[in-house]
Amino acid sequence: MAVLLVAASAVVAGARSYAAIGQWAASAPQHALTRLGTRVVGLLNVRVARGTATIRRVAAQVGPDGLADPTGADPAGGQPLAVNGKSARGSRGRETPAAHLLAAVASDGRTVTQPRIPDKTNEITCFASLLQPYDLTGVTVTPDALHTQRDHARFLV
Incomplete structure (x- = not known):
């Protein structure tokens, strides 16, 4: 679900392509990624969003009617x-x-x-x-x- 929340947040912020969604996800602040429920990695507990390919794959599996x-x-x-x-x-x-x-x-x-x-x-x-x-x-x-x-x-x- 975090992948879809990240994608939706990026689109609301102005992203118009999967590449733009991936760029937004990579540069999103830690507090935003925390609220979106992204995964924690490393000893420093850094929040990291999934990459562009994963976002594209999940969005394709959900389909256009999946969030309604x-x-x-x-x-x-x-x-x-x-x-x-x-x-x-x-x-x-x-x-x-x-x-x-x-x-x-x-x-x-x-x-x-x-x-x-x-x-x-x-x-x-x-x-x-x-x-x-x-x-x-x-x-x-x-x-x-x-x-x-x-x-x-x-x-x-």
Whole structure:
């Protein structure tokens, strides 16, 4: 988890590439690395962040949807939700298509959940499973036009 916290902190600080994230991690102050839970090395108990290659490898394993659920919020309590799908920028490889994500975002801007849409399917088939875990009593759900489907309306009602 420390690797992801370091990466997220670097991005918040302005890093826009894995190399920049690695540079930020290498030069981060000890008090920041302590709060982020990085490993301790040597007799002097110096905090050290993982290198750029490790950060890249962990981020690739987590995927674009990996942080939304642990950091999201349950929409219970009547807070409106917006549901929309997007392709993740920069996620396409030579042999792999871009990652397509379906997100539910609360009115205060927090992402409630954002799973990746499986290949060879689309976001229409994933709408109900996206919202199924939550109690939507009293919650206004506003999907984009693609989700104006009878089955979706039945699910929400």
